[in-house]
Amino acid sequence: MPLSLTRAALLAACLSASAAFAQQEVPLARTRPLGAIETTRQGIKPVQVAAFPDQRVTGVTVSRQGRIFVNFPLWEDGHRESVAEIVPGQAPRPYPNATWNAAVTDPKAPASPAERFVCVQSVVVDDQDRLWVLDAASPKFMGVVPGGAKLVQFALATNKAVRTILFPDNVAPSKSYLNDVRFDTKRSFAYLTDSGTGALVVLDLKTGKARRVLENHPSVHPEPGFDLAVNGYVLREPDGKKPNFQADGIELSADGNTLYYQALRGRTMYRIGTEFLRNAALSPAQLATHVEKFAVPGASDGYGRDAAGNLYTSGIENNSIHRVTPAGLVSTIAQGPEISWPDTFGYGPNNTLYFTTSQIQTLGKYHGGKSTRTQPYALWKLDLNQAK
Template sequence: MTRTRPNLRIAVLLAAGTMLAAPAMAQAPAAGGPELTKVAAFDHQVTGVTVAKDGRIFVNFPRWTEDTPVSVAEVKDGKLIPFPNEEWNAWRNARKDEVSARDHWVCVQSVVADPKGNLWVLDPAAPAMAAIVQDGPKLVEIDLAANRPARTIAFDETVAPQGSYLNDVRFSPDGKTAYLTDSGARGALVVVDLESGKARRVLDGDPSTQPDKGVTVAYDGKPLRRPDGRGVEFAADGIALSPDGRTLYWQAIKGKTLYALPTEALAAGVTTALLPSALSDKGVANKVEVVGENGPADGLIIARRDGRMYVTSPQDDAIKVRDLSAKGSALTTLIQDKRLRWPDSFAEGPDGTLYVTTSRIQDSAFYKPDAPAALPTELWSIKLGAAEATGSTSPR
């Protein structure tokens, strides 16, 4: 991994207590389409974003191609505030033998606010998406009233084995269960009983959690490949949960298929061990359904405001939308814009505003050896309205 000098310069644009960009950053919508507004610009590669019930915005920066000085931060008063404090953000590659991975951010991939209003941080603890740091994989709940960690659920090798990369998380409406994707070489889902802290991998190696055969992730009309010829190989990545908590959705980035599963099929396997893992996994696999084809996609979210699924489409610099109420409905383009360079993760604000990060994965040192280790990225917002009910396209 390449180390860089700690650089905390972050450009964030705020106005009137909300995160709004200067007028020059906004692109006028076409044919009644939504407006894309730059909310923040960062000096480092961002992935996750979430907005708490009270409107507080949090982001995270994984240690992929740089030893980033901040892993989790709150965007506040025009600045990035290391969260929950500087100590939790103090882990560095050079200090890994002197700083505990149990209570420091190692390589955070996702931040998500739960239905109760607290923040959860998912740390796969695999810098450069390579070897997992011992005792590092964890899911940490932070009490936003006190701004301090409330509990840590540590994952051992049965949940986060070498080769795994825990990616994203969703929470049941009752706050009792968490559902995670593993986008690593061993693609799977992980179900966590939040009351007991017990977790279990499911659909480990199942076709539904693996990259789709024959699918190539391309950009600018060419297959996206590393210098050694490897392409994008991310397995189960994007994840979404229906508002009633009854249906879980996911897909691989290197894939086109959106899958779904009734969450009741996952409940018993976490807290009991009545069946051998192979038998119970077979029963779960039999209940997986194909919803449709999204094409290669990264982030998924089902918006509270309208119950529709929003999908990031990195190949197209686009955000697309699916009406889940109509079985077999086609995926339509909500907005397509060159500034959405690898749209990554979604969040929904209390007022229904949609937020999306652009992680620029195709521009990173993984795929462009001459790229800077510290890659500038952005956070964008989209105001949704009735005009987007059928989907529309903004000019490129």
């Protein structure tokens, strides 16, 4: 059933103490509960594009020409390249070169973390066909390396870095983990999620200045009481606590007017008008009044969007991919054991949706110190024309 509050009641809740934030309700668009998600009559069969036996892959993006880029965050020992281009029949090619991908222990590595990859979480090609690399700079989640949190722009025609935007401590504090990013090139803004402490980041691409928003709003934090279970197995940290999965999935509408996002440890997709995010004059309470619940696709790590405006979310609870229409209706378009923790999406030519399987649920820390992974990390693609 749709939920609603009068604007006055909502504003009163936002102006109260922080405890009120946890209880506030926001408008809920037409949705279906998780148990009633529609399934397409014939699910799309994913096709494997590349396999990575010993490097956990998270991000993927595709250029207009069909060039495919992925990234491997520095989470575990044995890490090699951070960003790579995928060329059929070849090993992942470090991008743009070995210097950017050099390990800090390499004597040839640049001394400054601003000039090399530290712990890359996401790669995104914008609608101007420029590649951006988001470096959370928190290797093994041990804390942000000073001067390392950044967004680097590469010109695909030359494969050269043309701009680096560094995030200061007040935007990327020590315990933050900048997770994903979307670009509105028409207005020269970008929007990011922080999955470490929970927040959205609004970046003015003209000035390079960024600010954190909605830090105290429930939409960027785990849903109270929610246990994340993958195929029925409940994830717990070694100390017995629930995983600290905050704001993660993010996507922009085609016109750039609406931002969609979600906390990974939760099932609810939220949305907010970007005009409000760009308005720095709004107080946190005023900004909160513009947050809406939009759909309930289930626990998701990443978001994507196709040319028709449909959103795609990763169904990490049950090895699936969901489609969310502009009206907020949810359906399952693919499901199978090979779709093991679908992580990130990249939309490519010919209505093709690429996604990675990072198998985070197999990490040793969730299983008494021993990984349960039995298949390679992988990059897959779906022909969305089959889902019509």
